[in-house]
Amino acid sequence: MSPTDFDRLIDRRDTASQKWEKYRDQEILPMWVADTDFMAPPSVLAALHERVDHGVFGYTNTPATLNERVCERLQRRYDWTVSSDQLVWLPGLVCGLHLACRAATEPGATVMTPQPIYPPFMSAPRLSEREMLTLPMVRDNGRLRIDFDALEQAITPATRLLLFCNPHNPGGTVYRREELEQLGQIVLRHDLLVCSDEVHCDLILEPGLEHIPLASLSEELAARTITLMAPSKTYNIAGLGCAFAVIPDAQLRRQFQRVRKGIVPDVNLLGYTAAEAAYADGDAWNEAQLNYLRGNRDYLVEQINALPGLKLDPIEATYLAWIDVSGAKLENPAHFFEQAGVGLSPGRDFGDDRFMRLNFGCPRAWVEEAVDRIRRGLLNSLPA
Structure with missing residues (x-):
């Protein structure tokens, strides 16, 4: 079967998959953690096979060709000029959030983050011994976005860092240029630093929308921004x-490097190999994946909104559906969906227990099965 056959049902049981092991030996479809059930692109598989066949797996430096490829990619896709020395390679995005809190602030400083948000945004400030201030987001014509007025009003002299997410997880909002410019003006006006998680930047589903890195708006804003990216979500x-x-600012970059030294490990050589192959030859594969995900999204939006008590707003990016379950009056939403046979991410982990997050980055057959199970569960819960 071709790696671009997104309908293929790949058995991930007994592979130590975090996603599938959670419900081991249970009749529950795992649709929670954000990895897809698609085979990686052919170029990635070929590069990994070649590297494994080489047979030596010693300590590895970042390949100069990978740095060059990333810089070329950022220039080509976003008209954003970045030099190799501004790149800091990491074994994941989450450690980047933690490092940003430690590098950009002193103990006792305030770190702001919108809510609902990917859970590490809320844990990173606390584990870094910083004060955390959460900002409720607003739903604007079906889009979840930062309330810029509330953001500015909440800033205090102790506020130093804003944790930002674009496209937003959960909800999939793609921030428009004028919104980013408004955010940038607030950042500059109040002398803030920003850590911008843009890991889902290559997963824009809505035609006509584009990802714009916050740091690409101006050199002044870039000097205040730590941008986090990865091929991980896009290419599984x-x-x-x-x-x-x-990290364009040299002083901020040195501080970031200092706090990670001896604690955060380097990237392993197979990670580098996969990243370079994905960025070199993965664009056509991703276009096919995006078309498939759009079909899953459209099906899911139509079907979920036809179910009693559930609401799903349009999804501009990511393969993560943020489902409003408040109308179903469920006492324990996570338990209800598991009992129905579908394992979702509880909204309470993101800061809003009215929602559940569903990963539709999987074969359509599983999306359809999930909808059928949810439908049966809801109908069975109605009074006789």
């Missing part, structure tokens, strides 16, 4: 642990 290679930070 998260298990290989390869990500990078773009």
Whole structure:
């Protein structure tokens, strides 16, 4: 079967898959953690086979060709000029959030983050012994976005860092240029630093929308921004642990490097190998994946909104559906869906227990099966 056959049902049981092991020996479809059930691109598989056949797996430096490829990619896709020395390679995005809190602030400083948000955004400040301030987001014409007025009003003299996510997880919002410019003006006006998680930048589903890195808006804003990116979500290679930070400001970059030294390991050689192959030859594969994901998304939006008590707004990016379950009046939403046979991510982990997050980065047959199970569960819960 071809790696671009997204309908292929790949058995991930007994492979130590975090996603599938959670419900081992249970009749529950795992649709929670953000990895897909698609085979990685052919170029990635070929590069990994070649590297394994080489047979030596010693300590590895970042390949100069990978740095060059990333810089070329950022220039080509976003008109964003980045030099190799501004890249810091990491074994994942989450450690980047933690390092940003430690590098950009002192103990006791305030770190701001919107909510709902990917859980490490909320744990990183606390584990870094920083004060955390969460900002409720607003739903604007079906889009979940930062309330910029509330953001500016909440800033205090102790506020130093904003953790930002674009495309937003959960909800899939793609921030428009004018919104990013408004955010940038607030950042500059209040002398803030920003850590911008842009790991889902290559997963824009809505035609006509584009990803714009916050740091690409101006050199002044770039000097205040740590941008986090990775090929992991796009090409389903998260298990290989390869990500990078773009930190244009030399002093901030040195501080970031200092706090990671001896604690955060380097990327492993297979992670580098997969990343370079994905960025070199993975664009056509990703276009096919995006078309498939759009079909899954459209099906899911139509079907979920036809179910009693559930609501799903349009999804602009990512393969993660943020489902409003408040109308179903469920006492324990996570348990309800597991009982129905579908394992979702509880909204309470993201800061809003009215929602559940569903990963539709999987074969359509599983999406259809999940909808059928949810439908039966809801109908069985209605009073006789």
